[in-house]
Amino acid sequence: MSADRPTTNPTDPAALPDAAPEADLTETGTAHLPTLERSVMGSVGVALMGAGLRSARPFQKLVLGGVGAGLTAMAATGRNPIAAALKIRQTGQGEVLVRDAVTVGKPADVLYGVWRDLAGLPRLMTHLQSVEVLDDTRSRWTVRAPTGTVSWDAQITADEPGRRLAWASLPGAAIENHGEVVFREAPGDRGTEVVVRLAYRPPGGTVGAVAARLFGEEPAQQLRDDLMRFKREQELGFAPTTEGQSSGRAAHGGQA
């Protein structure tokens, strides 16, 4: 957290009654394994290596031994090389960090206003199913997930109109997360730079994050898509599309 960022609304601190101190959104590197994940990986790795060594079938020996040795190495070094290769980044607290930015040709207060209307966000973000506003600072978020939907309650932890919004999930959230949206004037007459940083603890740790990436349920890509959708909605009022255009697809085994 940088020093020039107040943690509460400077104009109305009372609007944020029990805001928790803001958690850090600084990037510290790739895929350090949390202690729990390390110990689980270590045990499973050693067990697999043992099973591999005992196995009579050479192929099984090789696969079990190989996977076991890999997991053991990951546990020993505290790093997940697959996560690193997939550029999964982390905060100092070991959460997965996702950050991106887009420049939108509209004034910051207008864009802030769109974002502050939390209940309207699902129109912009397709993976969001709903945001239910509970009171001034609390809201209930429901997202689509591979297993159905996931819900949690969140609280606005900083609200600086026209400049910044920060939030954190409340205790008991299925996916612990926190983040911020910063709106800052772009140099020249280019509008506003919208910067989003969000951190979360993926179910299943870094292994879960890798699995999510491989199955295409990827927060970094979702954020990118959402930011582009937001920009287009603001600059054009619609999203360009080729959905339903003519083609020779039917003749080639697809939809026309």
Added chain:
Amino acid sequence: MKAIVWQGTNSVGVETVPDPTLLLPTDAIVRVTSTAICGSDLHLLDGVIPSMEKGDILGHEFMGEVVEVGRDVRKLKVGDRVVVPFNIACGACDPCRRGLFSACDNSNPNHRMAEALYGGVSGGGLFGYSHMYGGYAGGQAQYVRVPFADVGPYRIESDLRDEQVLFLTDIFPTGYQAAENCGIVPGRDVVAVFGAGPVGQFAARSAQMLGAANVIVIDRVPERLAMAAAAGCQVINYEQEDVLIALREATGGRGPDHVIDAVGMEAHGHGPGALVDTAKQRLKLSFDRITALRWALLSCAKGGTVSLPGVYGGLIDKVPMGAAFAKGLTFKMGQTHTHRHIGPLLSRIEAGEIDPSFVITHRASLDQAPDLYRTFRDKHDGCVKVVLNPWA
């Protein structure tokens, strides 16, 4: 309607496909009166542009008559005769407002694909040019859907023939922008153009219009060289001469002040470099063959400009970067910002400074297009440029 459809590598065909419809209130439908095959369509035919899908309608150089407009279209009316830029721009984003129409932020619905390849940014959409560039259906068809109808289409009000204005959609502005990017000092600068295909022809004539002291055109196809020579260009056939020596001699040892590479990724070239390029492209280790680019960097004079209208797709290596650094070269490149050139270039056509129809060697119907794709690719029958009439 009838349309030219990509059926796979080295296979295009004429098929009957559904008529296009308005998909958004800012769309228009244009009845195509003339369309052309572009040199960059050959990259699609050859399968070197990724993300083509079987059934895609090709074509990005087309013009016609507006037959339907969406309810939010303000400037364009049914009955207007228009030329349509090959690139699709929204007109509202920052690049569009700065005149960088081909760099439009908003017109490519498949921005993900280009972002993955090109460092997190995508260019605007293109008609009939792969899903990486938006997957928009193209204009080698009887009708075409034109998105952002108030931004792209340019109304032709004079009685100029289709053939005189059709190339405002791509190859004329592309050649012109390549010459403009050189920053030619009139009466002083010598410009070399690698590639005497349609874009090279327009680059050469544009360099002349911008006052180049001399224009030298390099190719291997006699008909193309003859076309350039007819415009008063000096020509070099690289299969008969050592091109770097010939250029040194033609410029008193300085090299051309500016070099335009109007060839791009599928350069033929020869020598060991060209063989390595070809092998790597076949093995999918590389998209691009860069003989023309190497020659451009090696031949350009100190302090000169290397201008690239030729299309490059991916990663290249064995680039003589040391030569470029030693000579202090400037690189200018990129997809054409067609929208901003159409008006001024139309004025030049109306003033009689240039008649773009000089480049046409073949006229045909859509049904003949698949054969002509091959004729054009193989440079048979003196083929430089093919114009199609979708209603013939």
